[in-house]
Amino acid sequence: MADAIRVLSMEAVHRAKSGHQGMPMGMADVATVLWTKFLRYDPKKPDWADRDRFVLSAGHGSMLLYALLHLTGFKSVSMDDIKNFRQWGASTPGHPEYGHTAGVECTTGPLGQGLATAVGMAMAERHLNARFGDDLVNHKTWVIAGDGCLMEGVSHEAISLAGRFNLNNLIVLFDDNNVTIDGWATLAETGDQLKRFAAAGWAVKSVDGHDHAKLAAVMRWAVRQDKPVMIACKTKVSRGAGALEGDKHGHGYNLFDDQIKAAREAMGWAHEPFTVPADIKKAWESAGRKGTRTRKAWEDAAKANPKYEELTAAMAGDFADNAFEALDAHIKASLESKPTDATRSCSGAALSHLVPAIPALIGGSADLTGSVNTLVKGMGTYDTADYTGRYVHYGVREFGMAAAMNGMALHGGIIPYAGTFFVFSDYSRPAIRLGALMGAKVVHVMTHDSIGVGEDGPTHQPVEHLASFRAMPGLHVFRPADMVETAECWKAALHAGGPSMLVLTRQKIPAVRTSGENLAQKGAYEVSAAQGEAVVSIFASGSEVSVAVAAQKLLEADGIATRVVSTPCWDLFDAQTPAYKASVIGDAPVKVAVEAAVSLGWEKFIGNDGVFVGMKGFGASAPADRLFKEFGITAEGVAAAAKAAVRV
């Protein structure tokens, strides 16, 4: 049965002339034991809530997963798809893609992240298990990780988190083959992985990765542990591929026709290419059918469980009818009270209305809880003694946090949000990207969003981050201007089909919104009209909207009709009608943009002859007020720049 994986992997990679047969052939035995004896899944119902999650962290070995999905009877991967491995339109892209191929639990390829995402899945399972009980939620998360995954820094954050939260439902199968792209793994790695995982609180064992009996025994041991488990599977890369077997050149595509022929002969595999003999296919499908029976039995019992409806709604991501009632009332009240506040506090206020109303929300922070306002009273702390807690102390692990959030969202039943300083979004960026690619609904709360950070200085002051994330497809970047906009952005984020990022101030700023409904959802809108036909349009986001409104007052006092446009979310604006967009951009002869960040992208609003007031380089360490003055990002600075342009 394992040879079926090997042959399909060899053949598909050979036909595509690219890809990796090394890992699929090396791990075929491990995968066979896992998928026939241990893994809980149903090819007929890939989204069964209580299935085990299987994450191929070493995503370049995608053929392993495609072979397994095809062999066990998932409809998503046909033999034609395997023949069209890595081709346009096939369900078998170079790396597994969540949402593209049913049965793929997570998009992988950027190394280390599958493991880190799996930690989030396991965290989600423990939480939902605590909430719904063993009968409804009780499953494992299995990970196959390679040398590269374990070299990546994020693996450290992941295994520390798993150790800290004692995720006894997480089992990592390490493809311990000592081969990477450059050659032997020891070229770059001489650490002891077993000791390393043990130091983080894991149960660890080493096993011959080609001995089915020993593999079954160690997996039986693994599922009984009360800790996360790492099993180092000693394997030979490209196992079965003649001279490449166990060789440092065995990682990727480089088999020739005659080598494949020889390998097939050595395996005694006398079938046409892309053909699996009926008896072997039957054996695989029988493993799949066993899973179908397990799922049906679970379903029959589950339907009698009083919490079944609630679980189903949670997994579907449904909101209760009144989920946003309190938030809407808060918006209404804020339109009247016009509070002056930091938008990080505004976000905290929004959360205080959302968290009690939406049980799916699980919050957290990378050791900046008090600063990022993500903790709502009464959430409880997520911890080993009680996984029902809804607040996670992720530690100083921005990347691991973002990846875990993706994992929770992929698992389902949870909408994760968590916060750190905006400048540290650089650390979590690879996971934010993967979340955007997967459409994982998570909310990144990013505070301290400009030189407004003040004394902490340029290491802590984002200037290029807004542009860098506005460039990322599939991610809503929100930079709200006050209490009302912040609440509106939270609402939009929770209704988005993928990840969102809220970019929020440390410093207090005045309210700019006194009327209107759901305006932030349009991405950009006129927040303050001109008295008469506008000569100047000022475009701004976040803390600079109030600066723009103050500049508007100065200009109007000088007889220069000026309007102000708030631009809380550029990609939502892009999605509006051309007529709406034209009306927002307007035709004032002078267009000014102000943002405490670099200019890249603002030409979209002001053209390449507009005036930009903002940052030209990194910030500095001093109180925030002083910095805004020194860098000229003030009402006076904006008014002066606008006047100069009007005079030209």
Place this chain on the structure above:
Amino acid sequence: MADAIRVLSMEAVHRAKSGHQGMPMGMADVATVLWTKFLRYDPKKPDWADRDRFVLSAGHGSMLLYALLHLTGFKSVSMDDIKNFRQWGASTPGHPEYGHTAGVECTTGPLGQGLATAVGMAMAERHLNARFGDDLVNHKTWVIAGDGCLMEGVSHEAISLAGRFNLNNLIVLFDDNNVTIDGWATLAETGDQLKRFAAAGWAVKSVDGHDHAKLAAVMRWAVRQDKPVMIACKTKVSRGAGALEGDKHGHGYNLFDDQIKAAREAMGWAHEPFTVPADIKKAWESAGRKGTRTRKAWEDAAKANPKYEELTAAMAGDFADNAFEALDAHIKASLESKPTDATRSCSGAALSHLVPAIPALIGGSADLTGSVNTLVKGMGTYDTADYTGRYVHYGVREFGMAAAMNGMALHGGIIPYAGTFFVFSDYSRPAIRLGALMGAKVVHVMTHDSIGVGEDGPTHQPVEHLASFRAMPGLHVFRPADMVETAECWKAALHAGGPSMLVLTRQKIPAVRTSGENLAQKGAYEVSAAQGEAVVSIFASGSEVSVAVAAQKLLEADGIATRVVSTPCWDLFDAQTPAYKASVIGDAPVKVAVEAAVSLGWEKFIGNDGVFVGMKGFGASAPADRLFKEFGITAEGVAAAAKAAVRV
């Protein structure tokens, strides 16, 4: 003496009303023993080549470093600077900044990175030691790291690299105080750090961080080890600050007047604020003077060393007169031969001329050597048996690699370059930013720069990365279009005052440059003129310049005069004269930009009414040619878009 650090830290933080006294007070004893008995430095000559490097990885504890610099006699930190801690213009910013304050070896604050940068410093020292001998180069790198540093994933990459390369000149003093911002460190971390470092091949010990005799003994032990050394210093945060001492609230600013008074009294410190009594100041300065004597003795001996001049030139970053001769000849030849090649191969060709001519160049890759063309024959492998090797196998550690490169550059004597896939620049981004902030001269070789990656699919295809790095201040982003431009960009990168990034294709592309000299250095230039007055200007970079030139041919054939502008480096273009910029942008009524990436920022060339041909979202898995067709990034697509705009 340690109390002087404590009192200054308390007072400065109190006066600034922000910052952290917890770490400086907790680690004051460790720092005192280190800076009076072990550290090799000279306050009179902060850039002494053979000094020990001291890196405060826990950069928020900056007052520790400022106090040490002031007390030992560095001119860069006066008592006024300490009084003006975290204020505009002072040499004492919130986090230590390299280049801003003499004696600060590395900008720190983003946690974990100081440690990872220090690994690069230690690697540089081992290389230069092997090249110049013990008499000229033989020093240690000392690091103070906190709980947060060790939680960050990059710490794993750093300690694995240090273990692999057996950096016996690296000593990490871990401030083991079990306190982070959210509270006790155990809230988020229960791993065993000693076992973790030991698993990576380090020598480890634990010590009472307040017992000077024990600290001296353990440091004596540490400097004799033939491995990297980690010492867990058990300390009490805010040691000496009354109730805050050893408390989970002792991390940051929160002492009141009366608490400070009580703390001073308990220490028996009866002096005015910001006053260090003469005898204590004298003792500190005496430690500094001992360093001056050591430096002078070294200098006297070194000047007699035949390699002294060479070391001095290397540390100054001087190039030999003929360093670029071979490259210039290669450019000349390529203008004539007009080779069709992938720009990653063009980069390899440039390196084959540069590496033999510039001994400071140390190359490497994050396990993609064969794909990123960074290895030049004869470089030798950097390894424990022979540190003279000039090629580093960094393993799958993009972030650790970039941070180590920064460290090598900061150490001096080395110009590091190394490669990975462009999409994985996300992993190394935090270090690229810190390098940009510090002006560290390193070259990031980023290949596989678009959907041209092909079959590996969207996880491996950058679409937003060009925009995201063009937004980063202080970083030159080069995207050359062919062999000539690639060589010109390499030359510009090696003459830059800070970091550069070369963004290179996987796929082969035709030559576009057949004349001109050093044009890439202007950032953008007309690469192909129109026949007659241009109706269309096409702007492009990298692989799309040849697409633009092909589109130009189609348009000219239809009687539409068209010019093409290549834009290899936007920030170098920004630095040109307004007249030059206007001439390059030109006044053709139709402006088109084409780039296999998202549009953000291109309005700078084409205004907000121009035509952009490129990506609107993530890519897909298929052969590259197919992808360019499916996404419409072809000569035909560009010509059609231009024609449609001409017709309007």
